[in-house]
Amino acid sequence: MTVQMYLARRRQFEIGLCILFLFVLWLVQFTVVYLEHLGAESRFKPWEFLVWEGTSILVVGLLFPLILIWDRRFPLSKETLARHLFIHLLLTLPWSLLHVVAMVALRTAIYYLEGGSYNFGHWGIEFFYEYLKDFRTYGFLLGAVYLYRFLLRRIQGESLEPPDEGRPKDSIERPERLLIKKLGKEFLVNVRDIEWVEAAGNYVNLHLGDRIYPLRDTMAKLLERLDPDDFVRVHRSYIVRLDSIAEIVPLESGDARICLKGGQQIPVSRRYRDLLRTQLRSA
Template sequence: MTVQVYLARRRLFEVGFWALFFLVLWLVQFTVVYLEHHDGESSFQPWEFLVWEGTSILALAMLFPLLLAWDRRFPLSKGKVRRNLLVHLLLTLPWSLLHVAGMVVMRTGIYHLEGGSYDFGNWPVELFYEYLKDFRAYGSLLGSVYLYRFLLLRMQGEARILQQPDGEEPIGQNERPERLLVKKLGKEFLVHVRDVEWVEAAGNYVNLHLGDRIYPLRGTMTKLQERLDSKSFVRVHRSYIVRLDFIAEIEPLESGDARIHLLNGQQVPVSRRYRDRLRAQLVPA
């Protein structure tokens, strides 16, 4: 499977990977705890170990989207690492409290269904113990996300707006770039802006779609929109820009929004906020 095939189904693969990751983690943790207590003298039943580890891992999985949201709000990007790293350190406290609350609620409910009751133990001691584990889990998950992004970026390639050669006047903020420089696995090559079919927001990047190729460009949709030719590209959504020449059909929706069908079969949403602007560019006065 090529990188571009993976990128076309990236969200599906990512959800599947993390679901499998948490499932395997659950089974591994259960096995370790079970073997530690399987000495014939433990007063706990095997199903209890399964519930303990399962509720803990499930609570982590449920909190994982929150971690990603916090990372989007406080990214560890250049110039912000020191400040945002401190923010993430502080966020481990509510993260741990939510994790503990979630797993205790689930365990209490399961034990109630079994006709028993769940005792979390000495709350101050247990909370401190759980925080130490959650601190490590938070750091491990966040580090894994950044490692994954780094590896994917290296394989996918990263685009940047091509600057003028030395000795020439630099490109102004409102100049229209014609080419993009793409760095991929130590190599560099050029792509034409006119080949960009559509653009989507992706965290600290915008993804440029050129046929079946996808190249990330560091920046925001607003800044990129300022650099693109408004006669060729149009903003149709908070997270999408499309090239007018690649629009095959516009499908109105009952909600007042719309849906664009591109020539390659890809569908892009159009929000009501941008419908009039799109219509004006398609049918100029």
């Protein structure tokens, strides 16, 4: 599999890898807990261990997107590390509370269907115990997200050092090229080669085929520098080159999905859907 093939179906691969990881983790943790009770006199049945570990991991998987949302709102960068890291530490508390409540609710329902009852124990003591585990889990998942992004940039040959230090550059009139730092050098990227743009905290990622170039700028300021006849904003986090669009798929929610010629799929929010239609008609 090439990098380009992976990027064309990146979201599908990421979801599949997450599901596979959680499934393997479920089996591993069940095996560990089961073996711990195997040698001793235990009043629990094997299916109970499966339920305990399974409900916990299932809820972690369902809550994982919440970490991504919070990371988008409070990204860990050089300028905001101390402040945003403290915010993430605070967010571990509601995240753990949601995990424990949902986990106990699922276990209670399963035991009820089995004809029994589930006893979580003393809520104060048990929640403190679960919070200590959730604190580590939250940190592990957040760290895994940044490690994954780091490795993805390395695979694509991107620079390890932050691109374009300092404040975002002032707007200029329709540049034909953008100055990008990559591999410790400065390169000029042709604007006409940009297929789509994605917001990434204090940066924007310029997508050119299977290459990604990070640029320190905001979506609004970058859009001012791009030709409106060629580029359109379709989401608060996405800008698309009109010539890169293969098809637009309407969704029942009122949103839409853009399929690019390179195979990528970009969400279109209702807020920008009419603007996209207008620019396509005038193109």
